Amino acid sequence: MEELDVLIVGAGLSGIGAAWHLQDKCPGKRYAILEAREAIGGTWDLFRYPGIRSDSDMFTLGYNFRPWTEQKAIADGPNILRYVRDTAREGGIEQHIRFRHKVVDASFDSTTARWTVTADTPDGARRFSARMLLMAAGYYSYDNPHNPHLDGEERFAGRIFHAQHWPQDLDYRGKRVVVIGSGATAVTIVPNIAREAAHVTMLQRSPTWMVSRPAEDRLANALRRILPPMMAYNLIRFRNVVMQNLVFKRARTRPETVNARLTKMLLKELPEETVKAHFQPRYNVWEQRLCLVPDSDFFDALKAGRASVVTDHVGHLDEAGIVLKSGERLDADIIVKATGLRMQMLGGAGISVDGVKVEPNERYVYRGMMLEGVPNLLYVFGYFNASWTLRADLTCEYACRLLKEMDSRDTPVAVPVRTVAVEDEPLLLTSGYVQRAKDVLPRQSSTDPWRDTQDYLRDRKSIRHAPLDDGVLQFRKPGPVTATVPPAAPVKALPLAEAAE
Structure with a gap:
């Protein structure tokens, strides 16, 4: 079993960016990227329909560390794919990617403070061990889009x-x-x-x-x-x-x-x-x-x-x-x-902590990137109202801050723990693909830090500069993680939109 400091899941826009930030801010950390498909690029390699392009400008969809230099700000898919792959090649990231490794299970052991991750490969199941798990597998199923059957x-x-x-x-x-x-x-x-x-x-x-x-x-x-x-x-x-x-x-x-x-x-x-x-x-x-x-x-x-x-x-x-x-x-x-996406969390993998299965829709989101009661796991989930990479960059920067803090404290566990009751807040958008996923997405409240603010300028200040030790994120020695607040009532979702996507 390969022993790592950080295991990144997904070699798309988010995963390659995560690797770059990790190498830049935490040099020397051992990491690998597990990619289910055979190529770098994620969405930009998967979608092949005519005219595939960004629906955000590349000055915000591009990485904060690598300028977009093409003439078009609204870029076509092949140019975006080349941008991602050039970043991986020039950063020496390619050698860390394990292709055709589909993550199916990840379990955290509080006694060792490590994740054990199982991936399906052409040669059978393979296991990895890591201090931190960074899920950068996107927000939708590559295999199963929203594909309603039509009569006849x-x-x-x-x-x-x-x-x-x-x-x-x-x-x-x-x-x-x-x-x-x-x-x-x-x-x-x-x-x-x-x-x-x-x-x-x-x-x-x-x-x-x-x-x-x-x-x-x-x-x-x-x-x-x-x-x-x-x-x-x-x-x-x-x-x-x-x-x-x-x-x-x-x-x-x-x-x-x-x-x-x-x-x-x-x-x-x-x-x-x-x-x-x-x-x-x-x-x-x-x-x-x-x-x-x-x-x-x-x-x-x-x-x-x-x-x-x-x-x-x-x-x-x-x-x-x-x-x-x-x-x-x-x-x-x-x-x-063109009937839309089927959203999923954490790349569709099963997640457990000390043998107890974690259902994301039963947990509150912490700062838009962690789940309550789940140690040493961050996930990349971009903004609905702005470019995906704005949030991806911030999440990866936060992961690096967290690693450094854990090292300085000599505490191998970092876990957000909710000790007060909070009120649910409905999902941000009424889009069909979001509302269909109300039983998949994590819960969010109306109060910080148990929500996704959808505000990049506010998040940038908080994620880069606010103290990590905020009274919610707990740094611990190895040992069981238990929440003190029972699960909240079911989320009140907004009505399902009639839009196709």
């Missing part, structure tokens, strides 16, 4: 599949395509395949808030011509963080104003009757994730007649396409389900 699906004579499993041999040239969904995946696919397909229809159950912005950031590109790369990167990164934060908070305090502003922007892109029929959601901006349209490509495809939007529900499928509940029909040669 087996009768359809064409091809039907989920966008997460895009067939590499698919030829959509001259074909009629229906994309079911209205989130980031659908809005990316539609304009990209509309260039060659006979026609593409986006079928949505209900509208999604969308906003266009240029794929290139002119100010960023100008600053990079006159300033060192890292200086320009940090300036634009800070500007974007502040702007995102202001817009989100205004959407929370003045939703009608922000809704009206986005509607006005949509009216500059599309005819009024189109906006009223298909682009006026029943929810407020940032109650679900805002859908980005770079360079208005989706809107341009609609105006050119290469694509269209239908707002209706699927009734059933027949040999030639989809019969809607309204009685109308959409003939199709290809049907793409």
Whole structure:
């Protein structure tokens, strides 16, 4: 069994970043990365649908230690994948990755203060031992997307599949395509395949808030011509963080104003009757994730007649396409389900402490990165209202601070322990994929530190500078970990949204 200081799970954007921070801030620590697939990149290697891109700017989706130097701020998947892999290669991280190692079980022994992790490999089960477990496996299942069965699906004579499993041999040239969904995946696919397909229809159950912005950031590109790369990167990164934060908070305090502003922007892109029929959601901006349209490509495809939007529900499928509940029909040669993700925690692995199974939805989140009563485990879970990597970087920095503190105190156990009752707070977003996961995600309260603040500027100050010994996080010698407060009442989740993603 391989003995390590830190075991990182996942070799995607988060896992590679975690390794870089660990090498930089805790040199000499022994670590390995376990990756279930055969390649570096996570999401950016998995998704292969046409036009795959970021829906956040790369000045905030990029790492805080490595500047993004490409011209486009809204980057395509291959460029993001190259950025992640270049980081791994240049940092000497590749040699620490164990590919085709899928973590299935992790158990913490309080008497030894170590995690024992079991991974399935082509050569059978393999075990690892580590002081700290850092889960960087993302927030959704790579194998099982949200793929609802449609009545009559087996009768359809064409091809039907989920966008997460895009067939590499698919030829959509001259074909009629229906994309079911209205989130980031659908809005990316539609304009990209509309260039060659006979026609593409986006079928949505209900509208999604969308906003266009240029794929290139002119100010960023100008600053990079006159300033060192890292200086320009940090300036634009800070500007974007502040702007995102202001817009989100205004959407929370003045939703009608922000809704009206986005509607006005949509009216500059599309005819009024189109906006009223298909682009006026029943929810407020940032109650679900805002859908980005770079360079208005989706809107341009609609105006050119290469694509269209239908707002209706699927009734059933027949040999030639989809019969809607309204009685109308959409003939199709290809049907793409862009129906969303299936969220999971901790890479889907089973977690236990001293033989007792840990159910994340029965534990409160600590600072958005640990679970109450679970020692020496951190997990990366990005922001819903901002770029994923903003939180990933902070989580990895915190892990390094924690390791150093444990070493200085000579206490091998760090565990958040809740000793007071707290009140549950509903999940942040009403998005379907979030609400479907209410029985999977950790609980959060309305009070610190048992919540996920979704506020990067606040988190940055707290995670980097607040004392680790806050009266909740306990540093201990080896020994049993017990909570003094019984489990709380069931979480009161918000109503399930009707959005496809």
